[in-house]
Amino acid sequence: MPGRSDIDLLIAAAHGSGKIARRYWRREPRIWDKGGGAGPVTEADLAVNDYLIDRLLKARPDYGWLSEESEDGPARLDAEHCFVVDPIDGTRAFIDGQPGYSHSLAVLRGDRVVAGVVYLPEMGLTYAATEDGPAKLNGEVIAASETDLADADILMSKAALKPEHWKGGTPPEFTRSFRPSLAWRLCLVAEGRFDATMSLRPAWEWDIAAGSLIAARAGCTVSNMHGRAMRFNSRAAQVPGLIIAGPKLHGQITERMALAPGVGSSRP
Structure with missing residues (x-):
């Protein structure tokens, strides 16, 4: 099914994103302000976004595309499946040299998420789930807490x-x-x-x-x-x-x- 097969693609793409981001981390990447209160963007964000467009849309050319670093358009609204990605989530942390930035990649079917990966390359953490399986961290099943x-x-x-x-x-x-x-x-x-x-x-x-x-x-x-x-x-x-x-x-x-x-x- 789409969610099951897509998860391997997302994990591989997230890890590839980490390799690109690490080339810029703590190396004073170029930074721009997006304006309008949207915050900063770096050359690392854009490099990862370009990589993800190439990697994911070549593998699934019929999927829609929504990314923080891509111009949005109406085509994704009619797509049966859609990629939703944040090339670098936590850009300010990335700029400051903090390790708590991540790559967030998901596949939608209609208006529901069917596969998702969040990868923190500096910490070696890969979170992943599909709509019909357990949530996992580095391949091990995880569960939420129960507290008041x-x-x-x-x-x-x-x-x-x-x-x-x-x-x-x-x-x-x-x-x-x-x-x-x-x-x-x-x-x-x-x-x-x-x-x-x-x-x-x-x-x-x-x-x-x-x-x-x-x-x-x-x-x-x-x-x-x-x-x-x-x-x-x-x-x-x-x-x-x-x-x-x-x-x-x-x-x-x-x-x-x-x-x-x-x-x-x-x-x-």
Whole structure:
């Protein structure tokens, strides 16, 4: 089936991306500002993107294409399958010489993720999942944690702690942590190193497509910030925020949040 055969292609392409990125990491790559608040891009981002276009679309020429570093177009909306990639997720960390950047690669069928890989080359971490198999880290099955909000360690920005986002003010119980790559945050929750991740800001599909599948197959409830199922390959290429955690903790978070009127899960 497409998801099963595509996963090997994604893993190989992610590892190839890592080899290219490492040629530039900590070697002062050229940097540009995208403008409009979109942040920086480096020559490494563009080199990896060119490699992925060549590697993936040569292998699957009938697939659509959505990448942070490619001009978007309407053709992907009509494609049965679509690649969704972030050549380097965590570009600022990459520029700073931090190892916590990743390559995020996914395949969609319609509006659902059917295969996903997140690879951190400096750490030797390969997260992968298909729609009908377990989530894995370096070939070993991983699973999300089971905990309560009072004991949770949640990956989130400081902005999400503002009291207006929570019923009765910010819950004092949990611990807040942060990692630079959004794709990696989803995977850290999938492997149980952290208990949840959330964002109240719109998230680009290329940042979260692969990680959302990996988290779901690890047992997480995966939703947008309103507690509703995520759907991909939208015209805007964005998801309205995210909440990802084990089912019990996800319910507790959405119950406490002022922006979450209901709970819905996505389990691709």
